[in-house]
Amino acid sequence: xxxxxxxxxxxxxxxxxxxxxxxxxxxxxxxxxxxxxxxxxxxxxxxxxxxxxxxxxxxxxxxxxxxxxxxxxxxxxxxxxxxxxxxxxxxxxxxxxxxxxxxxxxxxxxxxxxxxxxxxxxxxxxxxxxxxxxxxxxxxxxxxxxxxxxxxxxxxxxxxxxxxxxxxxxxxxxxxxxxxxxxxxxxxxxxxxxxxxxxxxxxxxxxxxxxxxxxxxxxxxxxxxxxxxxxxxxxxxxxxxxxxxxxxxxxxxxxxxxxxxxxxxxxxxxxxxxxxxxxxxxxxxxxxxxxxxxxxxxxxxxxxxxxxxxxxxxxxxxxxxxxxxxxxxxxxxxxxxxxxxxxxxxxxxxxxxxxxxxxxxxxxxxxxxxxxxxxxxxxxxxxxxxxxxxxxxxxxxxxxxxxxxxxxxxxxxxxxxxxxxxxxxxxxxxxxxxxxxxxxxxxxxxxxxxxxxxxxxxxxxxxxxxxxxxxxxxxxxxxxxxxxxxxxxxxxxxxxxxxxxxxxxxxxxxxxxxxxxxxxxxxxxxxxxxxxxxxxxxxxxxxxxxxxxxxxxxxxxxxxxxxxxxxxxxxxxxxxxxxxxxxxxxxxxxxxxxxxxxxxxxxxxxxxxxxxxxxxxxxxxxxxxxxxxxxxxx
Numbered sequence: 052x053x054x055x056x057x058x059x060x061x062x063x064x065x066x067x068x069x070x071x072x073x074x075x076x077x078x079x080x081x082x083x084x085x086x087x088x089x090x091x092x093x094x095x096x097x098x099x100x101x102x103x104x105x106x107x108x109x110x111x112x113x114x115x116x117x118x119x120x121x122x123x124x125x126x127x128x129x130x131x132x133x134x135x136x137x138x139x140x141x142x143x144x145x146x147x148x149x150x151x152x153x154x155x156x157x158x159x160x161x162x163x164x165x166x167x168x169x170x171x172x173x174x175x176x177x178x179x180x181x182x183x184x185x186x187x188x189x190x191x192x193x194x195x196x197x198x199x200x201x202x203x204x205x206x207x208x209x210x211x212x213x214x215x216x217x218x219x220x221x222x223x224x225x226x227x228x229x230x231x232x233x234x235x236x237x238x239x240x241x242x243x244x245x246x247x248x249x250x251x252x253x254x255x256x257x258x259x260x261x262x263x264x265x266x267x268x269x270x271x272x273x274x275x276x277x278x279x280x281x282x283x284x285x286x287x288x289x290x291x292x293x294x295x296x297x298x299x300x301x302x303x304x305x306x307x308x309x310x311x312x313x314x315x316x317x318x319x320x321x322x323x324x325x326x327x328x329x330x331x332x333x334x335x336x337x338x339x340x341x342x343x344x345x346x347x348x349x350x351x352x353x354x355x356x357x358x359x360x361x362x363x364x365x366x367x368x369x370x371x372x373x374x375x376x377x378x379x380x381x382x383x384x385x386x387x388x389x390x391x392x393x394x395x396x397x398x399x400x401x402x403x404x405x406x407x408x409x410x411x412x413x414x415x416x417x418x419x420x421x422x423x424x425x426x427x428x429x430x431x432x433x434x435x436x437x438x439x440x441x442x443x444x445x446x447x448x449x450x451x452x453x454x455x456x457x458x459x460x461x462x463x464x465x466x467x468x469x470x471x472x473x474x475x476x477x478x479x480x481x482x483x484x485x486x487x488x489x490x491x492x493x494x495x496x497x498x499x500x501x502x503x504x505x506x507x508x509x510x511x512x513x514x515x516x517x518x519x520x521x522x523x524x525x526x527x528x529x530x531x532x533x534x535x536x537x538x539x540x541x542x543x544x545x546x547x548x549x550x551x552x553x554x555x556x557x558x559x560x561x562x563x564x565x566x567x568x569x570x571x572x573x574x575x576x577x578x579x580x581x582x583x584x585x586x587x588x589x590x591x592x593x594x595x596x597x598x599x600x601x602x603x604x605x606x607x608x609x610x611x612x613x614x615x616x617x618x619x620x621x622x623x624x625x626x627x628x629x630x631x632x633x634x635x636x637x638x639x640x641x642x643x644x645x646x647x648x649x650x651x652x653x654x655x656x657x658x659x660x661x662x663x664x665x666x667x668x669x670x671x672x673x674x675x676x677x678x679x680x681x682x683x684x685x
Contacts, residue, residue, distance in 0.1 A: 060094035069100055076107050078551055079523060082127045084108040085149035110150060110173060114143040117181045121159035128152045128168055128328045131347035152328035154349055161185060168325060168349045192219040192411065193353035195319050204317045204379075204393055213314050213424070218412050220311060220319045223343040223355055224290035224363065225302065225407040227282040233305050234280065239265065239272035244301040250373050251399050264399060265298055274298070275401040288342040290361045290406045296376045296398040299364040299407045308409035310366040312424045313377050313393070315410055320350055320357040320380065326391050327521040327554065333359035335387040354408075358390040359383060361406025368427040369395045377428070378405060386598070388517040392658060438625075438638035438671070446643070449634050453568045454575075454610045456486040462580055467493070476500055476535045483580050485547075486572040492552065493545040494577050497530035498586060504538035507588035510581065512542045512574055512615075514600030515549065516622075525550035531595070540587055544577040546570050567635060571606050578614050589614070597621035598658070601650075605637035605668070608644045618648045624659025625668045641671035647678040654685050 068091035075084035085108050088101055095101065114123055119142050124135035128151070135156055139146060150172040157165040162182040171178055181196060188194055199214040238244055242258055249261035267273040271280035276293030283289075294302075296310075303309050311319070333348035333356065334341050344355045357363070357380050365377040378396050381389030382404035396402065412421060440446075461484060468480035476497045485492040498508055511534050530541035547569040548555035555566060574594075581587045594615045596604045601623020607613050625637055633639055652665040659665050661683060669681045 057094075064091040064094040064098070065100075069098075069104075072101070072104060072108070076104065081108045081149035082151050105147065108149055109147045110171075110176060111145045112143075112148050112171060112176050112178055114138065114141055114146065114178045114180075116141040116157055116159070116179065118159070121157050121162070121180075121182060123180075124156040124158070125153045128154050128349075129331065131332065131349075152325065154347075155180070157182060163187075165353065166349060167353045168328065168351055170325065170328075188219055188413075191222055193222050193319075194219055195315070195352045198318060200318075202314060202317050203321050204313070204391060213318075214420075215315060215318055215424075216412070218315055218410055220315070220352070220354060220410045221308075221408045222353060223408075224361055225409065226288050226343055227291050228287040229306075230274070230291040230294075230302060230407075231282065233302050234273055236305070238301060238305055244304045245297065246304060247297060247300055248373070249297060249398075251397075253372060253374060261297065265295060265401075267293075276403045286340075286342075288344075289340050290343055290356070292340060292361050292406050293401050293403045294364075294405055294407060295401050296364050296378075296396075298401075299405075300366075302407060303409045306409065308411050310364055311408065311410040312421075313365045313367050313379065313428060314424050316357075316363065316365050316379050316408075319352055319354055320390075325351055326358070326388075327523060329358050330387045330390060330518075330521055333387075333390070334383050335359040335381060335385055337384050339383055341383075357408070359385070359387070362389075362394065362404055363406055363408045366425050370427050370429050373427065374398060382406075386516070386518070388521065388598075391517075391521075438636075438667070440639045440642050440671075441633050445633065446639060449639070450609060450611055453565070453634055454571060456572050456575075458579060460484055460486065462583070464580065464583075471500065474500070475532070476530055476541075478530075481580070483576070486576045487569060490547075490552075492547075492573060492576070493525065493550075494580065495525060495528055495543040495545070496587075497535060497541040497543075499535050499538055499540070501538070506586050508538065508540040508586060509591040509593070510540040510542050510587050510589075511593045511595050511619075512544070512577060514546070514570070514574070514594070514596035514603045515543070516598030516600055519546070519549040519599075520553060520555060522550055523553060542577060542581070542587075544573045546573045567603075567606065568609075570603060571609055575610060575614070591616055593617040593619065595619040595621075596623065598623065602626065602637070602659070604648075605640045605644075607646075608640045608673075613644075613646070615646060617646055618644070620648065620650045622652060622656060622659065623650065623668065624652070624656075624664030625671070627660075627664055637668070638671060641668060642673040645673050645675070648672055648674050648680070650679070650681045652681070652683050654683055 068087055072084045072087050092101055121141050123138040123141060125138050126133045126135055148171065152168060152170050155167055155169050157180050159182055163185055165180055165182060183194060195218055197215060197217040200212060202211050202213055239262060245258055249256040265272060267275060267277040269278045273280050274291055274293035300310055329348050332346055334346050340360060348356050348358050350357050359381055360383055362378045362380045362382045365379055367377050369375040374397060375395045376398050378394055463484050465482045466479055467482050471477040477500055479496040481494045481496060482491050525545050528543055534541045545552055547566060578589060582589050592615050594604055594607050601620040604618055604620040604623055607615050607618060650669050652661055654661055672679050
């Protein structure tokens with residue numbers, strides 16, 4: 052019996068486990084591959100194939116705590132209901148571990164238990180944690196150590212380095228219950244809590260005038276989301292919402308804290324670095340608010356909910372007039388990439404999405420530096436009225452140097468998935484050779500099942516939004532219902548750096564690399580493949596892009612033969628970053644687009660503002676006025 056079981060285990064490890072391990076490695080699922088390899092190794096110890104695979108799914112790390120002698124537990128970040136696994140007791144030297152984003156729990160007698168999210172990879176092979184003696188700081192706050200580094204928000208230049216002293220930040224967003232204590236203690240009646248000058252539409256208001264603005268839905272003092280001076284029953288631990296910047300500041304003063312600067316908020320949240328893991332664990336849903344800490348959006352330093360739920364007021368103004376202040380993190384109902392971007396609102400704005408998180412600058416040694424960090428931050432934007440396209444001769448040089456590739460590269464197409472369970476469409480996942488670097492790329496092809504639609508189908512090639520750079524799986528993608536039900540195929544290439552082909556090893560908005568041109572080559576390569584199929588009419592293709600894809604629509608004129616007959620651009624615009632070189636500047640491509648274009652933009656889009664980004668994009672289009680349409684929605 053023992054021999055039979057052993058033989059079965061060996062057979063399972065070699066026949067089933069090893070192929071699955073290889074497939075998981077290809078998908079970037081290193082934790083799954085590592086766990087399966089550990090299980091397989093028990094049946095086939097020192098197996099040469101597994102030994103060869105270890106470096107592809109794991110690295111050797113050192114883990115230390117200050118002080119050492121702590122027990123370190125971990126679990127995969129996306130499996131927050133899973134059990135904690137013991138990694139060891141510090142100091143831990145040369146422990147084999149799969150790269151990825153994890154939740155860590157550090158336990159040592161006499162010290163506060165530390166729970167944090169942490170990225171481990173080839174650049175972080177020495178992992179360290181600092182423990183605090185019990186009750187050395189309030190439980191409701193966490194400590195962010197002093198540091199110097201770039202500001203992890205997209206709009207900051209990659210080389211912007213800021214040095215911060217250590218500080219404390221609220222573990223959770225301020226709750227209704229906590230804010231009610233402020234009101235009940237006369238917070239709206241005591242002038243001493245309201246330190247800042249009141250500025251509305253460029254006019255200064257007295258405290259007596261301003262305080263009248265801060266009423267709930269029934270005219271009582273309090274957040275706009277409350278009624279009769281109370282919040283909804285059962286929502287003690289929901290984040291307070293519907294507060295202006297002034298109310299947020301007054302509350303912070305009441306509890307002996309301050310509103311964070313954008314630099315301190317970003318350092319605590321680490322949005323660009325952590326967003327692919329944190330966003331799926333955060334409340335960006337359309338249903339509304341939830342209690343603080345209900346979702347496991349655990350941050351780099353132990354905070355919760357810095358992504359989504361409510362956006363959080365920061366101290367800095369956007370300019371010297373101080374009419375507007377930054378409010379960061381995004382909220383329920385927002386597009387999830389707002390976690391990584393700067394956003395702002397008028398200081399008197401009392402949206403039900405506005406909330407509060409406070410800081411204490413307990414470790415600040417240089418008050419002058421802090422005042423500098425609290426000063427208005429206005430990132431330079433290019434002036435769209437000065438945009439001038441390059442000459443046709445210069446543009447042809449750009450075309451020849453950036454958009455050409457070897458069309459003789461074989462496709463080696465492989466249908467990796469076929470599904471026809473939907474009532475309206477069938478799905479294929481085809482893998483082909485990309486146009487560069489020997490890479491493989493997936494193409495998702497959705498075609499109508501309705502037999503009344505004749506082949507070959509008109510097709511729409513899609514370019515997704517910024518969220519695709521943060522997600523690691525294209526499996527949830529669905530086709531456009533509008534296109535499918537009107538008899539068109541919906542085509543989604545998996546572009547460089549997106550979904551299974553991510554993450555990008557650089558900041559997408561810097562454009563200091565050739566990622567933009569690889570994206571164009573990805574859709575051109577997709578079209579070349581579609582030519583080999585009888586079910587797609589490549590003479591009737593349209594391009595559709597949303598957000599990042601709306602911006603990328605500018606470059607359909609880059610290749611010599613653009614290949615599209617129409618274009619739909621959602622929430623796109625001209626990038627306002629300074630110093631774009633001619634090869635990347637969309638102003639050189641837009642006038643050379645002549646096909647029909649439909650643009651749809653939001654009136655208050657913070658990423659591609661209507662007046663300074665979206666409208667100039669529309670005006671620069673070379674499409675005849677009768678064939679281009681611009682719709683603006685509230």
